[in-house]
Amino acid sequence: MILALTIGVLVTGAVYLLLQRDFLRVVLGFVLLSHAINLLLFSSGGINRRTEPLGGGPPSTDTADPLPQAFVLTAIVIAFAITIYLLALAVTGRPRTPQDRPPEPAPPEQPAAETGTTTTGTDRTGEPTEPQEVTR
Amino acid sequence: MTSTLLPLLVAAPLAGTGVTAFARPGTRWPIRLLVAVLAANLLAGVALVTETRDGTVLAHGVGGWVPGIAIPFVADTLAALMVTVTGLLTLVCVLFALASGTGRLRLFAPLVLALTAGVNGALLTADVFNLFVFIEVMLLPSYGLYILARQRQGDPAAVTGSRLYVTFNLFVSTVFLAGVALVYGTAGTVNLAELAGAATDSPLVAAATALCLFALAMKAAVIPTHGWLGRTYPATSPAVTALFSGLHTKVAIYAIYRIYAVVFDGDQRYLWIGVVVFSATMLVGVMAAVGADTMRSILAFHMVSQIGYILLGVALFTPAGLTAGIFYLLHHMIVKASLFLSTGAVETHYGTGRLDALRGAVRREPVLAISFGLAALSLAGLPPLSGFVAKLTLIMAAADAGQPVVVAIALVVSLVTLLSMLKIWNAVFAAPSRADGPGDPVAGGGQLLTARRTAVRTSLAVPAAVLAVVTVGLGVGGEVLLGLASAAADGLLDPTSYLEAVRR
Numbered sequence: 001m002i003l004a005l006t007i008g009v010l011v012t013g014a015v016y017l018l019l020q021r022d023f024l025r026v027v028l029g030f031v032l033l034s035h036a037i038n039l040l041l042f043s044s045g046g047i048n049r050r051t052e053p054l055g056g057g058p059p060s061t062d063t064a065d066p067l068p069q070a071f072v073l074t075a076i077v078i079a080f081a082i083t084i085y086l087l088a089l090a091v092t093g094r095p096r097t098p099q100d101r102p103p104e105p106a107p108p109e110q111p112a113a114e115t116g117t118t119t120t121g122t123d124r125t126g127e128p129t130e131p132q133e134v135t136r
Numbered sequence: 137m138t139s140t141l142l143p144l145l146v147a148a149p150l151a152g153t154g155v156t157a158f159a160r161p162g163t164r165w166p167i168r169l170l171v172a173v174l175a176a177n178l179l180a181g182v183a184l185v186t187e188t189r190d191g192t193v194l195a196h197g198v199g200g201w202v203p204g205i206a207i208p209f210v211a212d213t214l215a216a217l218m219v220t221v222t223g224l225l226t227l228v229c230v231l232f233a234l235a236s237g238t239g240r241l242r243l244f245a246p247l248v249l250a251l252t253a254g255v256n257g258a259l260l261t262a263d264v265f266n267l268f269v270f271i272e273v274m275l276l277p278s279y280g281l282y283i284l285a286r287q288r289q290g291d292p293a294a295v296t297g298s299r300l301y302v303t304f305n306l307f308v309s310t311v312f313l314a315g316v317a318l319v320y321g322t323a324g325t326v327n328l329a330e331l332a333g334a335a336t337d338s339p340l341v342a343a344a345t346a347l348c349l350f351a352l353a354m355k356a357a358v359i360p361t362h363g364w365l366g367r368t369y370p371a372t373s374p375a376v377t378a379l380f381s382g383l384h385t386k387v388a389i390y391a392i393y394r395i396y397a398v399v400f401d402g403d404q405r406y407l408w409i410g411v412v413v414f415s416a417t418m419l420v421g422v423m424a425a426v427g428a429d430t431m432r433s434i435l436a437f438h439m440v441s442q443i444g445y446i447l448l449g450v451a452l453f454t455p456a457g458l459t460a461g462i463f464y465l466l467h468h469m470i471v472k473a474s475l476f477l478s479t480g481a482v483e484t485h486y487g488t489g490r491l492d493a494l495r496g497a498v499r500r501e502p503v504l505a506i507s508f509g510l511a512a513l514s515l516a517g518l519p520p521l522s523g524f525v526a527k528l529t530l531i532m533a534a535a536d537a538g539q540p541v542v543v544a545i546a547l548v549v550s551l552v553t554l555l556s557m558l559k560i561w562n563a564v565f566a567a568p569s570r571a572d573g574p575g576d577p578v579a580g581g582g583q584l585l586t587a588r589r590t591a592v593r594t595s596l597a598v599p600a601a602v603l604a605v606v607t608v609g610l611g612v613g614g615e616v617l618l619g620l621a622s623a624a625a626d627g628l629l630d631p632t633s634y635l636e637a638v639r640r
Contacts, residue, residue, distance in 0.1 A: 018303075018307070023299065026303060030303070030306055030307075030310075033307075033310050034310060037310050037313050037314050037317065040314055040317040040318070040321075041313070041316075041317040041320075043317075043321065044317045044318065044320040044321030045320070045321075067320070068317070068320060071265055071316070071317075071320075074265075074269060075313055078269070078272045078309075079306075079310075081276065082272075082276070082279075082302065082306050085276075085279055085302060086299075086302055086303065086306070089283075089295065089298055089299050089302060090299075092295055
């Protein structure tokens with residue numbers, strides 16, 4: 001039950017963060033989400049056997065299921081690799097000057113006065129302080 | 137070809153990745169090695185098809201561990217067909233990438249080789265967790281290709297697209313992993329053969345597997361999670377879009393077919409969900425395509441619509457339905473790649489994909505116009521092209537299964553498909569060339585375009601033409617592929633030989 005509650009809390013936090021504007025928060029949301037799923041994988045092996053599955057030791061009725069542990073180990077490195085890539089994406093592609101903003105893919109009927117302020121990227125038109133925070 | 141050689145389909149490209157990653161910039165041998173490995177991969181796929189066309193299933197437990205413990209690599213007719221067609225598409229798209237400049241990027245060869253390894257692994261594996269791992273092996277080099285291909289342009293739109301692509305796919309993979317965890321928790325195994333029929337016996341396993349299927353459906357851009365595809369595929373280089381069009385979503389479709397056939401054993405109780413969702417996918421995808429205004433976003437939304445058609449085959453789960461779905465899958469991969477390549481050639485040469493900018497700016501391009509026209513008519517499903525065979529068999533299967541509404545939707549969507557294909561055709565290929573030079577006050581890159589008064593190079597136009605010829609061949613000589621698709625459908629309907637091969 002503790003595991004289920006923990007997973008629930010982690011998923012809740014992840015969903016909240018994934019729906020935020022700032023890309024860095026989204027990345028944090030993914031970190032929480034992968035934590036939650038790793039715990040889910042652990043619990044899928046049964047949670048009553050708590051001894052470590054290192055050969056020749058206690059009887060196999062007491063040791064934890066090693067297969068989910070291998071799954072988690074694999075999933076951790078995969079999520080780690082993608083998190084690194086996401087973090088790299090978070091600090092690239094931010095327009096430094098207004099001229100660097102992406103060309104308007106907007107439909108022609110959009111009034112010209114609006115286009116300056118409502119550029120497509122939701123995260124980059126956010127608070128001006130955020131990019132500095134990232135690069136520091 | 138014996139089953140012991142199956143892991144080579146993953147090992148050879150991976151070894152190629154490792155070798156080519158060390159190449160000095162500017163050298164040509166990585167590209168030659170890439171083309172050689174891809175050609176060998178295609179030949180191996182053809183050999184697999186000849187080996188498995190009578191229903192034989194090749195299986196190999198990697199590492200020689202006992203069945204159930206080892207990760208099984210299995211090739212039945214469906215997997216062999218998929219390996220062949222994805223191999224063909226990768227080869228053709230790489231040739232296009234070499235002609236269009238994307239292929240000269242550093243690390244292009246190792247990334248494509250890693251992508252090939254991931255695709256082959258995901259197609260051959262019979263272990264759900266291993267499927268997750270190979271999907272990641274497919275995705276990670278794709279992220280690299282996605283952003284590298286637009287690096288020269290310094291395009292912030294590509295970064296935005298990349299962010300969406302990576303975050304969405306990471307989310308989907310995580311959901312899939314959650315499904316795998318629940319499958320292991322409820323059923324106690326992730327081996328597909330051990331899971332056979334498990335979802336019909338236990339509603340818990342059914343719910344867990346449904347989560348896996350839901351994740352795969354998101355990866356395949358099924359309604360209501362289709363928006364990512366229309367936004368991300370147009371934002372990278374044309375060669376990379378063409379390459380991805382046949383691989384990522386199609387591997388997800390293959391996995392849905394496989395998992396529903398084996399784990400759910402084609403359970404009739406849940407088929408109505410598929411019928412509803414996939415019909416909606418056909419409709420919404422094509423509506424979005426009509427509204428789009430660049431060539432590639434039109435084609436991307438068409439992909440959504442066609443994915444609905446393909447998955448309808450598994451939602452009918454009759455012999456005719458599965459045959460039609462598999463035929464549609466193979467036909468559609470080829471046609472969509474051909475369309476992305478012919479419009480990609482225009483986009484590479486003229487520098488934009490916007491219809492209003494291209495109108496009248498394109499010179500007469502007979503090769504591209506014919507290959508685009510053939511592929512577009514095939515997509516809409518006109519005889520004598522392969523799309524006609526695919527749509528006809530699918531519609532007849534739906535009628536046999538007593539789904540008149542689906543038949544009506546499939547027919548209406550075909551008309552709208554034709555409409556939006558004509559939109560591209562009229563704007564790009566049929567509009568008269570603008571006679572006067574620069575200074576033409578047409579909005580959206582008109583000046584950029586008038587500078588280009590040369591025709592598209594042959595090497596850019598040939599890859600699209602090759603695939604257009606294939607779709608004509610599959611339409612005129614449809615019997616061959618239809619027979620193979622029928623054998624593949626038999627393998628899904630009655631997975632006994634698949635299961636025996638894995639357990640052996």
